[in-house]
Amino acid sequence: MTNAAVAVQHQSVKADDSFLTIRKLTKKFGDVAAVDAVSLNIRKGEIFAMLGASGCGKSTLLRMLAGFEIPSSGAIVLEGQDITSLPPYERPINMMFQSYALFPHLTVEQNIAFGLERDGMPKGDITTRVTEMLELTQLKQFAKRKPHQLSGGQQQRVALARSLAKRPKLLLLDEPLGALDKKLREQTQIELVNIIDKVGVTCVMVTHDQEEAMTMASRIAVMKSGGFLQVGPPREIYETPATKYVADFIGNVNLFKGTLSVDEPDHVVIQTPECQHFVSHGITGTLGMDVHVALRPEKISLQKKAPTPQERESAREDGFNCVQGIVKNVSYLGSYTTYHVKLSTGTTLKVMNTNDARHDDHRLDWDDSVYAWWDGSDVVVLTQ
Amino acid sequence: MQRSRFGLGWMTVVFLFLYLPIFTLVVFSFNDSKLATQWGGFTLKWYAEILNDREVREALWLSLKIAFLTATASVVLGTLAAFAMVRYTKFKGRTLFSGMVNAPLVMPEVIIGLSLLLMLVSVQRAFGVPERGVLTIWLGHSLLGMAYAAVVVQSRLLELDKSLEEAAMDLGCRPHEVFRLVTLPMIAPSLLSAWLLTFTISLDDVVLSAFLSGPGSTTLPIVIFSRARLGMSPTINAIAAIMIFIVAAGVIFGSLWLARAEKRRAEEQAAAYREALPSP
Amino acid sequence: MSSVSLPTPQPAQSASRRSWLDALGARTVIGIPFLWLALLFLVPFLIVVKISISESDGIHFKEMFVFTDGHLQWNVKWGNYAFLASDALYIRTYLSSIYYAGVTTIICLLIGYPFAYFMARSPATWRPALLMMVMLPFWTSLLLRVYAWKGLLASNGVINDLLLAIGVISEPLKMMNTSFSLLIGMVYAYLPFMILPLYANLVKLDLRLLEAAADLGAKPLTAFWKVTIPLSKAGIVAGAMLVFIPCVGEFVIPELLGGPSTLMIGRVLWDEFFSNNDWAMASAVAVVMVLLIIIPLAIFNKSQTENAAREKGRI
Numbered sequence: 001m002t003n004a005a006v007a008v009q010h011q012s013v014k015a016d017d018s019f020l021t022i023r024k025l026t027k028k029f030g031d032v033a034a035v036d037a038v039s040l041n042i043r044k045g046e047i048f049a050m051l052g053a054s055g056c057g058k059s060t061l062l063r064m065l066a067g068f069e070i071p072s073s074g075a076i077v078l079e080g081q082d083i084t085s086l087p088p089y090e091r092p093i094n095m096m097f098q099s100y101a102l103f104p105h106l107t108v109e110q111n112i113a114f115g116l117e118r119d120g121m122p123k124g125d126i127t128t129r130v131t132e133m134l135e136l137t138q139l140k141q142f143a144k145r146k147p148h149q150l151s152g153g154q155q156q157r158v159a160l161a162r163s164l165a166k167r168p169k170l171l172l173l174d175e176p177l178g179a180l181d182k183k184l185r186e187q188t189q190i191e192l193v194n195i196i197d198k199v200g201v202t203c204v205m206v207t208h209d210q211e212e213a214m215t216m217a218s219r220i221a222v223m224k225s226g227g228f229l230q231v232g233p234p235r236e237i238y239e240t241p242a243t244k245y246v247a248d249f250i251g252n253v254n255l256f257k258g259t260l261s262v263d264e265p266d267h268v269v270i271q272t273p274e275c276q277h278f279v280s281h282g283i284t285g286t287l288g289m290d291v292h293v294a295l296r297p298e299k300i301s302l303q304k305k306a307p308t309p310q311e312r313e314s315a316r317e318d319g320f321n322c323v324q325g326i327v328k329n330v331s332y333l334g335s336y337t338t339y340h341v342k343l344s345t346g347t348t349l350k351v352m353n354t355n356d357a358r359h360d361d362h363r364l365d366w367d368d369s370v371y372a373w374w375d376g377s378d379v380v381v382l383t384q
Numbered sequence: 385m386q387r388s389r390f391g392l393g394w395m396t397v398v399f400l401f402l403y404l405p406i407f408t409l410v411v412f413s414f415n416d417s418k419l420a421t422q423w424g425g426f427t428l429k430w431y432a433e434i435l436n437d438r439e440v441r442e443a444l445w446l447s448l449k450i451a452f453l454t455a456t457a458s459v460v461l462g463t464l465a466a467f468a469m470v471r472y473t474k475f476k477g478r479t480l481f482s483g484m485v486n487a488p489l490v491m492p493e494v495i496i497g498l499s500l501l502l503m504l505v506s507v508q509r510a511f512g513v514p515e516r517g518v519l520t521i522w523l524g525h526s527l528l529g530m531a532y533a534a535v536v537v538q539s540r541l542l543e544l545d546k547s548l549e550e551a552a553m554d555l556g557c558r559p560h561e562v563f564r565l566v567t568l569p570m571i572a573p574s575l576l577s578a579w580l581l582t583f584t585i586s587l588d589d590v591v592l593s594a595f596l597s598g599p600g601s602t603t604l605p606i607v608i609f610s611r612a613r614l615g616m617s618p619t620i621n622a623i624a625a626i627m628i629f630i631v632a633a634g635v636i637f638g639s640l641w642l643a644r645a646e647k648r649r650a651e652e653q654a655a656a657y658r659e660a661l662p663s664p
Numbered sequence: 665m666s667s668v669s670l671p672t673p674q675p676a677q678s679a680s681r682r683s684w685l686d687a688l689g690a691r692t693v694i695g696i697p698f699l700w701l702a703l704l705f706l707v708p709f710l711i712v713v714k715i716s717i718s719e720s721d722g723i724h725f726k727e728m729f730v731f732t733d734g735h736l737q738w739n740v741k742w743g744n745y746a747f748l749a750s751d752a753l754y755i756r757t758y759l760s761s762i763y764y765a766g767v768t769t770i771i772c773l774l775i776g777y778p779f780a781y782f783m784a785r786s787p788a789t790w791r792p793a794l795l796m797m798v799m800l801p802f803w804t805s806l807l808l809r810v811y812a813w814k815g816l817l818a819s820n821g822v823i824n825d826l827l828l829a830i831g832v833i834s835e836p837l838k839m840m841n842t843s844f845s846l847l848i849g850m851v852y853a854y855l856p857f858m859i860l861p862l863y864a865n866l867v868k869l870d871l872r873l874l875e876a877a878a879d880l881g882a883k884p885l886t887a888f889w890k891v892t893i894p895l896s897k898a899g900i901v902a903g904a905m906l907v908f909i910p911c912v913g914e915f916v917i918p919e920l921l922g923g924p925s926t927l928m929i930g931r932v933l934w935d936e937f938f939s940n941n942d943w944a945m946a947s948a949v950a951v952v953m954v955l956l957i958i959i960p961l962a963i964f965n966k967s968q969t970e971n972a973a974r975e976k977g978r979i
Contacts (some may be wrong), residue, residue, distance in 0.1 A: 391781075391786070391846040394779060394782055395794070398779050398855075401855075402797075402798070402852070404810050405816060405852070406801060406812065408812055408816060409812040418828075420822065422825075460698050462697075465697035465699045465701075467693045469972065472693070472694060479895055481694070481698055482889070482965060482969055483961075484699070484702070485701065489906070490961065491910070492914065492930060492944065493910075494720020494930045494931075494934060495913060496705075497826050498933065498947065499707050499711065499950065500704060501707075502711050502712055503704075504944065506711055523668060527701075527704045527705060530697070530701075534697075539946060542975040543975070560688055580803075581803070584803050587805070588807055590916055605805070605807050612811045612920055614808070615814075616818070620808070623808075624812070627808065631723030631803050631804045635796060635803055642792075643792050643793075643965065
């Protein structure tokens with residue numbers, strides 16, 4: 001009896017934990033697998049982003065969740081119910097389309113009420129729900145307008161209101177801000193997250209914009225050729241990328257190819273043609289194996305004089321994590337400046353420094369000879 | 385400047401060429417002369433004559449009936465065909481299908497008329513029906529009309545944003561509801577223009593009607609054609625003037641209405657964006 | 665307990681029903697027009713082929729397959745075709761039909777291309793009005809518009825009267841019932857069919873391509889030949905086929921404007937059928953006519969399909 005109770009409790013916890021389960025989901029178009037045996041658990045209330053270049057399969061995956069594409073194999077389970085072959089109109093899932101797909105012949109109100117009417121909700125309840133949605137998205141004054149009488153940002157909010165009106169268990173966002181210009185996008189990202197949080201709906205979004213994914217999502221999946229390369233919170237994806245592709249795809253990175261020359265439990269040393277990289281943590285690898293060293297440009301310090309031992313304290317030993325080169329390009333970008341430093345090996349090192357003062361006395365210029373150095377804890381070793 | 389002046393001249397000459405016959409038709413419908421091509425003063429007597437011309441009146445009524453039925457059938461069938469071509473890119477016999485949809489657009493009417501008639505005769509010999517008459521003319525006209533309607537509806541379907549239909553399904557519409565609530569309102573203008581186009585095509589057709597009509601089912605174009613073969617007749621001019629007036633009025637008003645709607649839409653759109661800008 | 669949701673997947677019952685409904689929908693959407701076209705377009709044509717090789721006396725046909733004395737007898741008569749091939753008048757008529765259709769197509773292209781080009785380059789605010797003005801004659805009765813030319817071209821017609829009045833000519837020109845009047849009528853009737861696809865094509869032409877050509881040193885005329893014309897090829901093909909194919913078998917225009925001396929195959933077919941009551945011969949004439957236009961028909965069908973595909977790809 002107790003065992004059974006424990007089992008049930010355990011299962012309920014597990015069910016709660018994984019609100020949406022995707023198991024070995026595959027979609028083939030002819031011989032090409034657009035989505036290739038993808039498995040995933042999504043927690044309730046989470047905003048999950050699938051990030052990738054165009055053609056990586058993220059849209060196909062989203063369309064399978066919505067029910068527009070029928071999977072070749074695999075299963076989608078939402079709150080314990082297998083919905084793999086349920087048609088879109090029977091799924092408790094709603095989608096906000098990239099083009100918004102607002103019905104041009106209906107007013108804002110009618111657009112929002114559209115899904116509710118399909119469910120046969122009583123008229124009074126529909127009015128209440130529509131009003132609630134209009135208030136939530138601050139669209140009250142536009143209720144009687146047609147979509148073409150709205151600006152891009154307003155249309156986006158109507159699309160959101162419409163997809164939330166049916167109180168779906170799962171909200172899908174397809175490039176939610178892709179149609180807006182940059183300035184509006186930043187502001188809308190925050191608004192969108194606030195509304196989703198307020199409603200408390202679980203959300204899966206697809207985007208090619210890493211900034212959008214990192215601002216909005218609690219977890220990100222980086223996709224390539226139909227599969228997930230890495231799944232994790234934004235910080236984890238950025239600071240500890242699992243593969244070369246992820247390191248390169250998210251943000252800027254300097255990659256060095258080298259071999260593992262010292263392998264200790266608390267530190268390792270990677271020998272690359274440019275320099276010796278001291279890494280202040282252990283890795284799983286064997287001595288002599290080929291690895292890549294990834295280094296974010298903003299983690300590198302740049303100066304004309306050789307760094308003093310005090311400055312380089314954390315690098316511990318002289319000669320490690322320090323290279324000399326010549327500045328070949330300076331791009332002043334307002335809040336920060338990027339430098340391209342050419343090393344003696346011919347490699348170009350990207351460095352990014354924040355402009356934290358209005359006047360910089362030690363400003364670097366083209367053809368300056370410089371030292372670039374970095375901390376041993378900022379180095380990421382990639383084995384694949 | 386030189387080039388645009390040449391272009392303007394070219395367009396003017398072509399338009400003159402296109403409109404000269406129509407213009408003379410109308411002018412000579414008011415011509416008070418036995419000789420249809422000699423100006424003999426203004427009169428309305430030919431219009432009065434149409435009213436008394438029983439043959440013309442009956443033929444016109446028949447033609448209008450057939451045109452109405454044809455347009456309706458053509459739009460329904462043409463819409464189905466357009467859907468089949470746009471939405472189902474792969475099915476057995478699609479090449480044959482698209483060939484059969486496109487061919488009546490260009491196929492010489494004498495061939496369509498002859499083959500349809502021979503088929504109907506075979507059917508009639510076997511089953512005793514159908515008699516040649518309204519039904520057979522309607523079949524022929526609808527075959528032709530369907531091809532035109534399919535072209536019109538197809539081009540509208542192609543420019544339709546597919547995510548609108550997906551959104552409808554996502555919000556709980558079953559396939560037939562998607563069609564009724566979203567697709568149909570979206571393509572309605574093209575259905576209307578397809579209906580009007582096939583209506584006029586049916587109203588104008590001589591060759592198919594001649595093959596497919598039986599005794600007592602003489603359409604207006606057949607009457608006009610048999611009279612025109614004999615020479616010029618001022619009554620035909622009067623009929624022509626009336627038909628031209630109706631069509632021109634319809635097309636001009638339709639175009640103006642569309643242009644107005646388009647303009648208003650653009651203005652509203654611009655206003656929405658202006659309004660959304662943060663005020664300084 | 666009610667809050668506990670077991671993660672046992674529930675079988676989706678509607679899955680099979682959905683595919684069944686979907687298939688039914690697809691079958692209706694494709695099936696109805698398919699059946700319609702097969703019954704009214706394909707089958708009739710096969711009947712025409714059959715009749716053209718059947719033994720007949722006038723309008724009654726012998727069965728093609730007769731079972732007599734235990735032998736299957738196949739009654740096929742190639743006589744109609746033999747006659748068509750041996751009779752110089754038929755051959756001349758076919759050739760002359762193709763000639764008139766070809767000349768009409770070329771004239772329509774020469775008039776229509778610059779027209780469509782200037783229309784596409786005119787200010788955007790004019791275009792709907794210009795388009796409407798091209799469409800308007802297209803919507804009014806072709807029969808009546810062709811009939812109007814009779815009055816214009818007759819020896820006591822409007823044009824002759826005008827020319828006589830201003831003294832350009834001293835006696836009426838013979839224009840009616842010549843190849844001139846036939847060609848005027850056909851060009852007039854089919855010009856909109858040339859202009860509309862050309863305009864639809866040219867108006868979509870990206871003007872930046874011409875700017876790029878100019879930037880790379882192409883003079884306007886060179887840019888026109890090297891950029892505009894090749895890019896509007898689809899429109900030219902569609903327009904040419906829309907004019908050429910129906911012109912080959914045109915009946916109404918030669919009947920009203922051509923007079924007895926201009927040979928057109930559509931009229932021959934009509935006469936075989938209505939005057940001579942020789943259905944088999946009319947069928948043979950029709951079959952050969954289809955053979956003559958089958959390649960243009962295939963080109964037309966291909967260009968229509970490609971246009972649709974392009975349209976689809978644009979979105």
